[in-house]
Amino acid sequence: MDGEEEPGWEVDPDDDWGVAVVATVGRQLRLRREASGMRAADFGRAVGYGEDMVYKVESGRRIPRPEYLDKADRVLDAGGLLAAMKEDVEKVRYPKKVRELAELEAKAVEYGVYVGLSIHGLLQTPEHARALFEVSQSAYAEAELERLVAARMARKAIFERTPAPALSFVQEEVTLRRKVGGTMVWRQQLEHLLGVAQLRNVTVQVMPTDSGAHPGLSGKIEVLKFGDGTVVGRSDGAYNGRPVSDPKQLRILELRYSTIRAQALSPKESLAFIEHLLGET
Known part of the structure; x- marks a missing residue:
């Protein structure tokens, strides 16, 4: 009992x-x-x-x-x-917001996301996710921590879907350099990222810190496309952060994301960059 x-x-x-x-x-x-x-x-x-x-x-x-x-x-x-x-x-x-996000991700045939402050949840290891929750200034009990980590890891079922969705991630360089959870957890996170980036349906790009201004500086951008042709987008810096499906608003978000991808390192250059980070320690 x-x-x-x-x-x-x-x-x-x-x-x-x-x-x-x-x-x-x-x-x-x-x-x-x-x-x-x-x-x-x-x-x-x-x-x-x-x-x-x-x-x-x-x-x-x-x-x-x-x-x-x-x-x-x-x-x-x-x-x-x-x-x-x-x-x-x-x-x-699982928290309601996490569940709703997972349901959207589970239906998407294409998912593009730019993240500037932390490694995206779908790319995190359990240890990395736990370290982030532990420093969030919330007094989580151990069981609640486990619940949050499990909820985040459950979303990664998207990688096992058939047919596989096309997934595109753009990460700021700083999110890869920050040693969340200590050196060992950080190294494991980068190694995991390299493994995911080599999946045929996944593209990972790095936005160098010295790349200058770009449309993602106002916050995360997400674009999800579904099999019925509908699209949902969201940006921290636009439309009060609410999900949008209006064609005009979506065109703006898609243009911003396309511009970000064009300014970031290519997928091949990004893999080499991550490998170089691992080799620095």
Whole structure:
């Protein structure tokens, strides 16, 4: 029963879909338990959780852990129906904004992004991501840190999609030189970046610090294209940072991104640059 009250398993009241999922799962658990004739206290002992936690899960106030659903499935002889809920429950744990971004990325056939302040989340190693969260001035508990890192890593499923989307990243030189997490984590991050950059559907370019002014200096730019021909763009420095789909606004963002790519090092030069950074230590 250790760790029952760890943070990161609460339901976000502003996440309507998440609230609905957890409420549905809780209701199914309660109906199955009652149909079996088990009291909450007896069921709790059987799955290794306290009676209070059983009531919290069944009332939709607590997100059940994957192992909770596995044990409940066995104890209530549900034939895999309860365990099958783990996939939706896992998504609920990810912050709403992260989940919405991942859903967009999962549908895109082309994704272009310029990043000036940090290495893009899709390119980060778990250790690099954790180091960034640790210095964010937020007092994250260990479980919450793990939740945030897991959410960021889950987005990397985009690299495993078939057919593979065309992914283009432009990173400022400074983001590659900053030794986030220490020298070992930094080196592992650069090595990971080299590996990703050599995938056939991925292009990584470096924007040298001495390249002068360019359209990305006002913040991150993203352009996502979908199979039905629609496009969504976003820029920290335009349209209040909101996603846009208006053709005129999109043309401006696409032009800015194209200009950035033209000013950056070529993909081949960028790989050589990253290799040179690794060789400096």
